[in-house]
Ligand SMILES: Cc1cc2nc3c(=O)[nH]c(=O)nc-3n(C[C@H](O)[C@H](O)[C@H](O)COP(=O)(O)OP(=O)(O)OC[C@H]3O[C@@H](n4cnc5c(N)ncnc54)[C@H](O)[C@@H]3O)c2cc1C
């Protein structure tokens with residue numbers, strides 16, 4: 001069985017994120033990393049590979065679509081335990097929107113022919129949470145999304161998703177696309193052994209020609225949405241700070257509540 | 264006048280409040296056409312409410328396909344409506360299901376998709392949206408340039424305003440493709456309701472974090488005294504102290520209440536992403552350096568175990 005895990009290289013959320021002049025996400029000003037939410041997808045894939053329920057010949061391939069630096073995301077995935085990596089890299093991709101990204105990922109998935117595609121619930125930069133569904137739509141595959149647990153026996157995949165009014169169990173026949181939430185279980189850290197082993201793992205770099213994707217169908221020029229304006233929000237101002245002594249904190253809070261007519 | 268398709272969600276026996284917000288926004292762009300998945304009786308029961316908020320037609324589809332599978336059959340229905348009516352836009356609520364429907368519909372109809380809009384208005388080149396990105400630190404204006412604009416809207420983008428119309432209920436016959444029945448729901452386990460206001464709709468939210476030490480009773484008591492909802496940080500959820508559906512933040516709910524009280528929460532960027540557009544913010548934290556204080560209108564440096572109960576008592580007293 002082959003599992004493709006889709007990992008995105010994103011700017012660090014704890015850094016100072018913003019937009020470049022062309023209204024795409026600024027990747028110069030902040031450090032990047034493998035989106036934390038994709039680590040959960042990789043973790044689940046690795047657990048499937050380890051637990052043997054889907055046979056003991058499970059191969060995990062990390063796939064990313066992104067600029068040169070996105071190779072770091074693949075490297076991290078290999079250190080965590082993925083067996084190989086694919087980096088889709090092409091200058092024409094800059095500024096691609098979600099529909100275009102999903103088309104490129106669909107082409108990569110067709111070339112790789114995995115049984116299962118695992119995604120994060122959303123990327124931590126764009127945070128649209130739509131690529132997995134778009135990808136499934138393009139492939140004509142079922143999507144079992146937002147799994148808090150994932151299990152597969154090699155022919156079907158079952159997830160539990162935790163909604164607001166109910167939790168649901170969802171089942172789909174393979175091949176399928178699955179996305180997992182950050183409730184699915186902490187992702188492992190790369191071990192020393194993992195870090196050394198990663199150096200010898202194969203990584204392929206594909207461009208759009210390798211995938212048969214027309215460059216004119218991707219990138220900022222082919223986007224189906226246009227950003228008209230970006231503006232930083234004025235930061236919230238810190239207000240008054242009181243230190244609680246003998247009930248002064250509670251009094252200040254009650255006063256605030258009554259001044260604001262919350263009581 | 265152009266039609267604007269609104270996907271209606273139900274809550275309990277009624278129409279979910281975010282759907283009334285969508286109808287209100289849709290009127291800025293054209294005549295709202297509500298699409299509903301409900302049997303004929305229920306559709307007839309809900310139609311007056313939809314009409315009250317401006318729906319000029321209610322299209323309703325029903326059958327087991329819409330209940331037994333994840334979004335596929337609903338996407339088939341909406342794609343059919345889009346093909347027939349060529350609407351000026353499709354508006355959907357930004358929930359798990361809404362976004363997934365919107366994503367598939369966008370690809371199916373080769374249309375641009377905007378997610379998590381906090382405002383939608385008519386612009387020169389079709390609907391124009393505002394989104395709040397990077398944990399709410401940036402605001403983005405966008406338009407759709409290809410196909411039918413498909414827009415998912417966050418709850419509370421607008422206050423629902425009535426504009427009465429008297430819609431007919433039209434049954435929607437949908438041809439559901441086999442490939443749309445790939446993800447089957449095999450079990451559903453309803454959750455118990457807390458009896459408190461809905462987290463994303465509440466005027467007051469009181470949230471607890473790791474600083475509660477695991478006991479949420481003080482947080483709940485203050486929420487109840489203020490008639491509010493209870494929220495939690497991920498640290499509290501991950502520790503098993505409160506259910507995930509109450510998590511506020513990047514991977515939980517976005518809330519924007521009149522008043523947000525953060526108790527024992529440090530204020531990590533991922534938490535702020537879910538609450539920093541609240542009208543007023545109050546924080547109670549032992550650590551005077553906690554980042555949450557940088558956005559609090561009132562910061563109380565102190566132990567939440569003494570401050571919260573004292574406030575809850577006093578509020579109860581004043582209420583009489
Ligand atoms: C991809 C990703 C997504 C995430 N999504 C979310 C999300 O959706 N929501 C979210 O909340 N987090 C999210 N996080 C986690 C986030 O980074 C923080 O780890 C989390 O918010 C911390 O929760 P906390 O503030 O309760 O705990 P801590 O950071 O441990 O803070 C606890 C605070 O309580 C104070 N305290 C302790 N005892 C007391 C007392 N007796 N009285 C008063 N104060 C006290 C301490 O001073 C401290 O400031 C996410 C992280 C990642 C990487």
Ligand SMILES: Nc1ncnc2c1ncn2[C@@H]1O[C@H](COP(=O)(O)O)[C@@H](O)[C@H]1O
Nearest residue numbers: 006007065119120122123128129130131
């Ligand atoms: N450029 C990309 N390369 C690889 N995977 C991606 C990319 N963009 C999105 N994904 C996958 O799709 C998920 C949801 O992304 P998004 O819809 O952008 O929030 C992510 O968690 C990834 O698993």
